[in-house]
Amino acid sequence: MEIIELERSISLAAPGDATELDFVVVDVETACSRVSSICQIGIVGFRDGREVFDFETLVDPLDHFSSFNTRIHGITEDHVAGKPTFGDVHAIVNRHLGGRVTVAHSYFDKGALGAACRVHGRDVVETTWLDSVRVAKRAWPQLSSHKLNVLSRYLGIKHKHHDALSDARAAGYVVVKAIDHTGIPLADWLKPANPRGGKAPKPATEGPLKGQRIAILGAARDGALGHWLSARGARVVASVGTTSTMLVVSSDQPFGRYFHASAPYRRALELQQAGGSIEIVSEEELTKRLDLDPRSTGR
Incomplete structure (x- = not known):
């Protein structure tokens, strides 16, 4: 043959x-x-x-x-x-x-x-x-x-x-x-995975999120959500750590309903269980809480 x-x-x-x-x-x-x-x-x-x-x-x-x-x-x-x-x-x-x-x-x-x-x-x-x-x-x-x-x-x-x-x-x-x-x-x-993104935008001097250190699940910190958070005073950090005050689950995150299995979510949960004050919140919940429409500000 x-x-x-x-x-x-x-x-x-x-x-x-x-x-x-x-x-x-x-x-x-x-x-x-x-x-x-x-x-x-x-x-x-x-x-x-x-x-x-x-x-x-x-x-x-x-x-x-x-x-x-x-x-x-x-x-x-x-x-x-x-x-x-x-x-x-x-x-x-x-x-x-x-x-x-x-x-x-x-x-x-x-x-x-x-x-x-x-x-x-x-x-x-x-x-x-x-x-x-x-x-x-x-x-x-x-x-x-x-x-x-x-x-x-x-x-x-x-x-x-x-x-x-x-x-x-x-x-x-x-x-x-x-x-x-x-x-x-x-x-x-085919693109290298880089959920942290590049350099985070500088936080605004005032805003409803001033003093918050926020990590993002499912989106780059230099993306639209990172800019939206920074414009409201938050410091967007690269990963969940002991000084993080909030983990925001992006509406664009790729994990679907299984986002709770991701490493950042598990780390935030561990910190909560250890007595930490970190909060886990969805992008939608946070925008509603602030009574803002993200689409009107670039989201």
Whole structure:
């Protein structure tokens, strides 16, 4: 069988044409503790929240199989006998990933592909990486684990754990569902998370919030809400601490109804339980309390 015949493709985008796909997802399985020992590769392409192509192949890692790894994925030396090496399939992998947004569930797969490229004397695949673990932690902070099998059960995704193609497909749907759940577009998931934002605006010398040290949950302190608070005398702080007097839960925060599982909220609650005077209040509640319409002042 020719290598290219291993590919199953549905409406495959042209090589390097990043505009045809929202993102691709890759997952690899390895034969042993060396991350370069890739023995299976799965790639799935997504556009408009739908799967539009997939690719899967077993790979001869040119390395030994450890019993530990085989117990995880079930792949043995017999399964890869006569299969292409990573050097053989590198061009196909590069065609699917190169110049695109590539999702992987943790950066293990990024490291494995990079190591395999070095071992086999191939160029490193140039792509923009997105960790679906980080996406899941932000979208569903209430979960105690963000492993792919746990997320698949929680989100109702059909999944066969430690099969490269199934893992790639599941990770892709985690991102699709996170975008739908939070309303955060793909482009914003690619930005470094910085909930504290830049430098806080200087507090006004007078106002109903003068003397308050306020942390914000779910919005940057140099954003619209931070400016609104500062204009009323509050000092907007970067994080919840022992001197904080209030945690304001932004109406724009990405955690949905699970905001209580976020680290700032838990920290504020701990301070309250320890006898601290910090108050937890929503943006809507605070604006009503001050009898102000935030939309009339830029909010």
